Amino acid sequence: MPYGRGAFCVTGGAGFIGSHLVDRLLQLGMTVTVLDDMSNPNRAWLNAQRRRPRLDVVEGSCADPSAVDAALAGLADGQGAVYHLAANADIRGGADERDKDLRDTAVGTFQVLEGMKRHGIHDIVMTSTGAVYGERLQPPFSVLAGPLQPVSLYGAGKIAAEAFTHAYCAMFGLRAWIFRLGNVVGARMSRGAIRDFITKLTADPTRLEILGDGTQRKNYFLVEDCVEALTTLPDRIELTVERPSVVMNLGSESCTTITTITRCVIDELGLSDVSLHPLGGKRGWVGDQPFVELDVSEAFALGWKPSRSSDEAVREATRRMVAEMGASV
Numbered sequence: 001m002p003y004g005r006g007a008f009c010v011t012g013g014a015g016f017i018g019s020h021l022v023d024r025l026l027q028l029g030m031t032v033t034v035l036d037d038m039s040n041p042n043r044a045w046l047n048a049q050r051r052r053p054r055l056d057v058v059e060g061s062c063a064d065p066s067a068v069d070a071a072l073a074g075l076a077d078g079q080g081a082v083y084h085l086a087a088n089a090d091i092r093g094g095a096d097e098r099d100k101d102l103r104d105t106a107v108g109t110f111q112v113l114e115g116m117k118r119h120g121i122h123d124i125v126m127t128s129t130g131a132v133y134g135e136r137l138q139p140p141f142s143v144l145a146g147p148l149q150p151v152s153l154y155g156a157g158k159i160a161a162e163a164f165t166h167a168y169c170a171m172f173g174l175r176a177w178i179f180r181l182g183n184v185v186g187a188r189m190s191r192g193a194i195r196d197f198i199t200k201l202t203a204d205p206t207r208l209e210i211l212g213d214g215t216q217r218k219n220y221f222l223v224e225d226c227v228e229a230l231t232t233l234p235d236r237i238e239l240t241v242e243r244p245s246v247v248m249n250l251g252s253e254s255c256t257t258i259t260t261i262t263r264c265v266i267d268e269l270g271l272s273d274v275s276l277h278p279l280g281g282k283r284g285w286v287g288d289q290p291f292v293e294l295d296v297s298e299a300f301a302l303g304w305k306p307s308r309s310s311d312e313a314v315r316e317a318t319r320r321m322v323a324e325m326g327a328s329v
């Protein structure tokens with residue numbers, strides 16, 4: 001990765017993970033162009049970025065070639081790289097707007113790859129997801145496991161995005177580091193169980209409705225650990241002409257159940273006597289993958305490890321979100 005040369009385009013850079021990644025790249029002295037369609041930006045963060053040195057923001061969709069051109073124009077031929085995070089990250093929303101994952105994630109990735117080809121940019125780091133595995137494989141999921149049979153349009157869109165990226169690398173000389181993330185948590189989260197529970201309990205501190213039966217278990221890790229991996233692992237993974245792209249899981253070794261998150265949020269809000277109402281069923285909503293347990297041994301072997309266990313990450317993220325949301329009950 002061209003950290004020495006220092007120009008990056010971050011698609012989805014106004015979102016949860018993207019904004020933390022942009023902060024880190026700027027802190028490292030890099031120049032950053034954000035390409036974001038502002039469908040789910042963190043407004044507070046974005047407003048604080050006005051006239052921030054070495055940061056440019058292009059508003060537009062990855063699926064729009066002219067927006068991609070505008071964002072990549074600042075990256076001189078072969079001298080910059082792309083962090084591609086833009087996607088429909090709203091798994092539930094994808095069930096209602098059924099072409100969203102196709103358009104924003106699959107076509108969006110295709111247009112970013114096309115734009116890179118037009119502008120002579122070779123390197124891309126992409127965030128994929130544990131949702132590509134579906135629920136029929138034996139956990140923990142290894143990147144060697146298959147067949148991939150996702151239970152959401154989100155997972156399907158990501159598989160397509162991954163596949164186009166591998167093919168562009170094999171055919172057109174690009175290099176790609178694709179990371180399948182577990183559940184990333186921390187400040188500026190716009191969705192997820194922690195935020196959902198804080199919102200519900202702030203409205204009614206006596207009862208809490210839980211989507212699913214509470215046994216769903218997923219791998220949680222903090223956003224700064226995710227950003228650390230995205231910015232350090234590419235330099236530790238050598239890509240060659242024979243292997244121009246790689247896919248790797250990122251997350252913690254452990255998992256946390258929804259019931260544990262419930263207890264953590266109740267605790268951090270200082271509540272007791274909350275009656276719990278699980279709605280039942282093994283998944284929280286159509287498209288919810290009941291378990292996301294990832295084999296993260298490859299990333300660990302390269303010297304990266306999250307700073308907290310999954311339970312500790314949930315606890316820390318809950319504290320940050322309670323503070324950020326100003327929740328008092």
Ligand SMILES: NC(=O)c1ccc[n+]([C@@H]2O[C@H](COP(=O)([O-])OP(=O)(O)OC[C@H]3O[C@@H](n4cnc5c(N)ncnc54)[C@H](O)[C@@H]3O)[C@@H](O)[C@H]2O)c1
Pocket residue numbers: 011012013014015016017018035036037038039040041042060061062063084085086087088089090103104105108127128129130180181182183184185190
């Ligand atoms: N948060 C997680 O736990 C998690 C887990 C696995 C994978 N990921 C992946 O990480 C990436 C970032 O996720 P996040 O949680 O920060 O989500 P987010 O919704 O907070 O951020 C996504 C950003 O992309 C933008 N965006 C959406 N569609 C776009 C498009 N077509 N063109 C340009 N911008 C667009 C949104 O406005 C938003 O700012 C996504 O690719 C997501 O699939 C996230």
